[in-house]
Amino acid sequence: MCGIAGLVDFREREGDLTDILDRMCGSLHRRGPDDQGTWVRGGVGLGLRRLSVIDLAGGRQPMVSREADGRDVALVYSGEIFNYVELRTELVGLGHRFETSSDTEVVLRAYLQWGPACAERFVGMFAFAVWDGRTEELVLIRDRFGIYPLYYAELDGGVVFGSELKALLEHPRVAPEVDLDGFRAVITFVKRPENGIFKGVHEMLPGTIRRIGRGGSQQITYWTLPAREHTDDLDTTVATVRELLEESVRSQLISDVPVGVFLSGGLDSSAIAALSARVMREKGEGPLRTFSVDYAGHADDFTPDEVRTTPDYPFVARMAQHLGADHTRVVVGTDELMDPATRSEVLIARDHPTSLGDLDTSLLLLCRQFRRSCTVSLTGDAADELFGGYAWSHDQHYYTAGTLPWLEFARRMVGRNQLRNTALLREDLVKELDSDTFERDLYADMVAGVPTLAGESDTDRGARVMTHLNMTGYLRIILDRKDRVGMAAALEGRVPFCDHRLVEYVYNVPWAMKTFDGREKSLLRAAVRDLLPASVLFRQKAGYPPTTDPRYNDLLRERVSALLADTSAPVRELLDLDVARAYVKDPDGPTASVVNRFSMEMALYLNDWFDRYGVRLAF
Structure with a gap:
C-alpha cells in the first residue's frame, strides 16, 4: 500500500515542479511512512510515499524504463498484484529482464508489453500512473472495484492526480471549493460516481483507464460486472465458490511483512480467518493474528436493533478459540472516541466530513492497535454485497422503491440508527440540495447500466439489479471508509471477496441458489460450513456496532x-x-x-x- 501523486504541465509554465511534488507527497505520509521518491523531467513529475510490503529493498519508486529511443516510461504504483509471480514468468518468456523481485516491476514490464490493456491481466487491487514518454501522455488506471483510491483534476494545459484529495489541494491551481453536487455528496451519502467533492476534481471510476495527452483525455472501461448464464448445479456451485475463495485468500496472504485478519465474529470475517489459518498451518506458520473492536460496557448494555441482534465479542471469542488465534481485543471508551485529536485524524484521513462519528473513530483506534504488530490486514468486506447479506436484499419493498436501497433502509429505521444528516441545516439549503430527486435520478442511471441476460426470470433480474447496486454503489462506500481510516494508521487492507474471478462467478448464480436454505448468504455458508463452529456459522448478520454509552x-x-x-x-x-x-x-x-x-x-x-x-x- 502506498500513496501516489503527480502532475503534468504540457506548457511547462509551473517552472520547477519539485517543490509542488514534495508537498503533494508529504500530504500522503500516512499512506507511506517508509520511503518517499520523486521523478521530475521537464513538465512531468511523479511521486510516491511507500509502505513496504513486497520486496522491501527492491521495490522503490518511481520506477523508470529508458527505452531504445531514449524516451522514458515512468511508473508510480499503489497496490498489490496477487498474480505477479505468474505474470513475471510470462514476461520473462517474452524477453523481459527483471532487476527486482517486486510486483512494481511486473506492473511496469506488463505496461511495456501490453500497454494500458495490462490492467485486464492483473488479479489484485491497484491504482497507478504511467508517464509514457513515447506517446507523451499520462495513463491513469484503477482496479475493478475501486479498492485503491485515485483522484485527478484536468487543468488548463495539464493534469494533477493523487491517491487522496489532500494531495491535489497542494497544487496551486486546485482550490478547496465545493459546488452543490460536492456538498450534496458530503451531506447525503448520495454521490455521482466520478464526483471528487471539490470543484473540478474527479474520482477515477473503478475498472477504467484514463489517457491524458496534449490533445485532451480519453476514458476506457476495461471491466464491468458481466452477465452470463450459470449452468452449474448447486453442489458444483458450492464447491466452486469454496475453491475460488480459497485461492483468493491464499494469494492475498503473500507478504514480506506480518499479516492479520479483522474478526467480527460474523460469517464473512470468520470465513476469511479460518481459511487464512488453514493456509498458515500448511506453511508451518502461525498462529494467525486476529483483531476486533469493542466498547467498554457494550455487552452489558446491548439492546438488539434492526441491524444488530447480538453483540460481537462472544462470537469473536468463540471463533478465536476455535482457530487457536493470537487475538487482540481493542476496547475503547467514550473519552477515546471523543478525543479531539483522534476525531481530527479521522477528518484528515477522509478529507471530508461524514456523520459516522464513533464508527470511524473506533475503527481508527482498532487499526492503530492492529498496526503495532501487522502491516497488512484481510477483511470480510464485499461478502454481504456479493452473496446477499443485507436485509434490503430480502425485502420486496426495496426492489420497487425506486431509490438507493441502503438509504431507503436507513430512512425506515428508528432511533439511533436512522441517517438524518440534514436535520440541523437551514430549511432553504435542504430544499436546494433536493437530495430525494437527485437520489432517484442516480438510482435510475445505475439501474440502466445493469447488464441483461436473455431469458432471465423477473426474480433473477431483480436480484441481479440489487447485487449490481450493492457492488457498484454501497461497496464503494465501505471500501473507501476502510481504505482511508486504515491508511491513517499505515495499515494495508486486502479484500479476498473482491477477487474478480470469484465475483464474476457468484454474481451470475441464480437467486434461488444464493438463498437455497431460506436465509441470507446461503451459498457462502455452505461453502465454509466445515470451517466454522455452528454458533458462528448460523449467526444472524450484525452490522459494525456503534457505542451505546x-x-x-x-x-x-x-x-x-x-x-x-x-x-x-x-x-x-x-x-x-x-x-x-x-x-x-x-x-x-x-x-x-x-x-x-x-x-x-x-x-x-x-x-x-x-x-x-x-x-x-x-x-
Whole structure:
C-alpha cells in the first residue's frame, strides 16, 4: 500500500515542479511512512510515499524504463498484484529482464508489453500512473472495484492526480471549493460516481483507464460486472465458490511483512480467518493474528436493533478459540472516541466530513492497535454485497422503491440508527440540495447500466439489479471508509471477496441458489460450513456496532452547544440555529424526531472541515 501523486504541465509554465511534488507527497505520509521518491523531467513529475510490503529493498519508486529511443516510461504504483509471480514468468518468456523481485516491476514490464490493456491481466487491487514518454501522455488506471483510491483534476494545459484529495489541494491551481453536487455528496451519502467533492476534481471510476495527452483525455472501461448464464448445479456451485475463495485468500496472504485478519465474529470475517489459518498451518506458520473492536460496557448494555441482534465479542471469542488465534481485543471508551485529536485524524484521513462519528473513530483506534504488530490486514468486506447479506436484499419493498436501497433502509429505521444528516441545516439549503430527486435520478442511471441476460426470470433480474447496486454503489462506500481510516494508521487492507474471478462467478448464480436454505448468504455458508463452529456459522448478520454509552450523545450535544455559542464558527451560517438550540436545550423534546447523533456529527465535522481545509462554497 502506498500513496501516489503527480502532475503534468504540457506548457511547462509551473517552472520547477519539485517543490509542488514534495508537498503533494508529504500530504500522503500516512499512506507511506517508509520511503518517499520523486521523478521530475521537464513538465512531468511523479511521486510516491511507500509502505513496504513486497520486496522491501527492491521495490522503490518511481520506477523508470529508458527505452531504445531514449524516451522514458515512468511508473508510480499503489497496490498489490496477487498474480505477479505468474505474470513475471510470462514476461520473462517474452524477453523481459527483471532487476527486482517486486510486483512494481511486473506492473511496469506488463505496461511495456501490453500497454494500458495490462490492467485486464492483473488479479489484485491497484491504482497507478504511467508517464509514457513515447506517446507523451499520462495513463491513469484503477482496479475493478475501486479498492485503491485515485483522484485527478484536468487543468488548463495539464493534469494533477493523487491517491487522496489532500494531495491535489497542494497544487496551486486546485482550490478547496465545493459546488452543490460536492456538498450534496458530503451531506447525503448520495454521490455521482466520478464526483471528487471539490470543484473540478474527479474520482477515477473503478475498472477504467484514463489517457491524458496534449490533445485532451480519453476514458476506457476495461471491466464491468458481466452477465452470463450459470449452468452449474448447486453442489458444483458450492464447491466452486469454496475453491475460488480459497485461492483468493491464499494469494492475498503473500507478504514480506506480518499479516492479520479483522474478526467480527460474523460469517464473512470468520470465513476469511479460518481459511487464512488453514493456509498458515500448511506453511508451518502461525498462529494467525486476529483483531476486533469493542466498547467498554457494550455487552452489558446491548439492546438488539434492526441491524444488530447480538453483540460481537462472544462470537469473536468463540471463533478465536476455535482457530487457536493470537487475538487482540481493542476496547475503547467514550473519552477515546471523543478525543479531539483522534476525531481530527479521522477528518484528515477522509478529507471530508461524514456523520459516522464513533464508527470511524473506533475503527481508527482498532487499526492503530492492529498496526503495532501487522502491516497488512484481510477483511470480510464485499461478502454481504456479493452473496446477499443485507436485509434490503430480502425485502420486496426495496426492489420497487425506486431509490438507493441502503438509504431507503436507513430512512425506515428508528432511533439511533436512522441517517438524518440534514436535520440541523437551514430549511432553504435542504430544499436546494433536493437530495430525494437527485437520489432517484442516480438510482435510475445505475439501474440502466445493469447488464441483461436473455431469458432471465423477473426474480433473477431483480436480484441481479440489487447485487449490481450493492457492488457498484454501497461497496464503494465501505471500501473507501476502510481504505482511508486504515491508511491513517499505515495499515494495508486486502479484500479476498473482491477477487474478480470469484465475483464474476457468484454474481451470475441464480437467486434461488444464493438463498437455497431460506436465509441470507446461503451459498457462502455452505461453502465454509466445515470451517466454522455452528454458533458462528448460523449467526444472524450484525452490522459494525456503534457505542451505546449515553454519555457519548451528551458530549456531542455539549460540543454542538459550544459551536452555537461561537459566533465565528464557519458552519453557523448553514445551520437552522433555532432547531439546533431547541435540541441542545431539550434533546427529548419535539426536535428529537428529526435530530440525532448523525446530524450532530455532521455539523461538528463540517465546522472542522471548513476551518482546517479552508473550504469555500461555490453555490
